[in-house]
Amino acid sequence: MNRRILLKFGGNALSDKDDMNRFAQDVCTISNAGFTPVIVHGGGPEISAEMERRGMKALKVAGLRITDIDALHVAEEVLKSLNSEIVQVFQKAGCSVQGMSAEGIITASKKPPVLSDGKEVDLGYVGDVASVNPQSIDSVLMSGNIPIIYPICSDSNGLKLNVNADTVASGVAKAAGASEMVLVTDVPGILNDGKRIPSLTLADVDNLIHSKVITGGMLPKVEACRAALLNGANTVYMLNGKEPHSLARRLINGEDCGTSIMVE
Numbered sequence: 001m002n003r004r005i006l007l008k009f010g011g012n013a014l015s016d017k018d019d020m021n022r023f024a025q026d027v028c029t030i031s032n033a034g035f036t037p038v039i040v041h042g043g044g045p046e047i048s049a050e051m052e053r054r055g056m057k058a059l060k061v062a063g064l065r066i067t068d069i070d071a072l073h074v075a076e077e078v079l080k081s082l083n084s085e086i087v088q089v090f091q092k093a094g095c096s097v098q099g100m101s102a103e104g105i106i107t108a109s110k111k112p113p114v115l116s117d118g119k120e121v122d123l124g125y126v127g128d129v130a131s132v133n134p135q136s137i138d139s140v141l142m143s144g145n146i147p148i149i150y151p152i153c154s155d156s157n158g159l160k161l162n163v164n165a166d167t168v169a170s171g172v173a174k175a176a177g178a179s180e181m182v183l184v185t186d187v188p189g190i191l192n193d194g195k196r197i198p199s200l201t202l203a204d205v206d207n208l209i210h211s212k213v214i215t216g217g218m219l220p221k222v223e224a225c226r227a228a229l230l231n232g233a234n235t236v237y238m239l240n241g242k243e244p245h246s247l248a249r250r251l252i253n254g255e256d257c258g259t260s261i262m263v264e
């Protein structure tokens with residue numbers, strides 16, 4: 001077995017050091033079991049905290065940050081520094097890893113304005129995935145390292161753009177040819193009335209968006225799941241990074257935790 005798997009974790013999921021260490025151990029475990037992980041991380045809460053520390057307003061619309069040029073600089077600085085810290089955690093856990101940005105893997109394009117309460121909002125320096133290039137991921141994997149990627153991208157003119165880490169995860173999953181994608185977050189899965197939904201189809205996801213059960217930060221997540229599934233992944237999972245060893249329990253033991261999403 002040599003299954004490429006895209007693992008993405010958000011800033012909230014692993015803010016606790018013990019959660020982060022356990023996740024790194026799980027990544028080693030699944031690598032030894034024959035998975036080939038590719039990792040994308042976020043850092044939304046850390047970016048917001050740093051913006052507020054500098055007296056800037058941290059605003060999100062439909063789970064996406066309104067990013068002016070100053071916010072873009074803060075996002076890049078914070079994500080780069082988090083990336084170095086995360087690389088060290090994985091090295092201590094015994095994984096061979098290489099930190100990098102998503103530039104060179106994803107070419108982004110400026111995201112068109114989004115609708116919020118019936119009004120069009122321009123998000124500024126925010127991008128969507130326009131195209132992907134597998135070469136740099138392949139070469140990191142061939143050298144025996146696990147890529148650990150932060151979600152700053154650039155467009156075809158080299159202009160940097162802030163892309164939501166879930167969106168980057170789906171683009172990197174496509175570039176890597178991943179057969180599965182796991183989004184690790186801080187809730188037990190997709191919830192309805194506080195109850196975990198064990199599995200969903202894309203049609204179910206549409207209904208939950210329509211009925212406003214899925215909102216905020218969960219919106220870019222489910223859209224990333226849709227993109228990954230339509231670009232070749234068989235299954236995507238949403239797991240809680242705060243449940244110890246949820247990754248290994250789900251992937252190795254086949255335990256029923258989190259939410260799995262399939263095309264139908």
Ligand SMILES: Nc1ncnc2c1ncn2[C@@H]1O[C@H](COP(=O)(O)OP(=O)(O)O)[C@@H](O)[C@H]1O
Binds near residue numbers: 009010042186
């Ligand atoms: N139906 C839902 N089920 C679970 N979480 C939801 C749902 N709708 C909105 N959310 C929100 O989405 C959040 C996860 O998104 P986000 O905070 O951006 O996570 P991350 O930092 O891991 O990317 C949850 O903490 C929750 O507040």
Ligand SMILES: CC(=O)N[C@@H](CCC(=O)OP(=O)(O)O)C(=O)O
Binds near residue numbers: 044064065164166
């Ligand atoms: C455009 C946009 O929303 N970019 C995100 C990038 C980081 C991210 O997505 O982090 P999480 O996975 O922790 O949410 C941001 O600025 O917060």
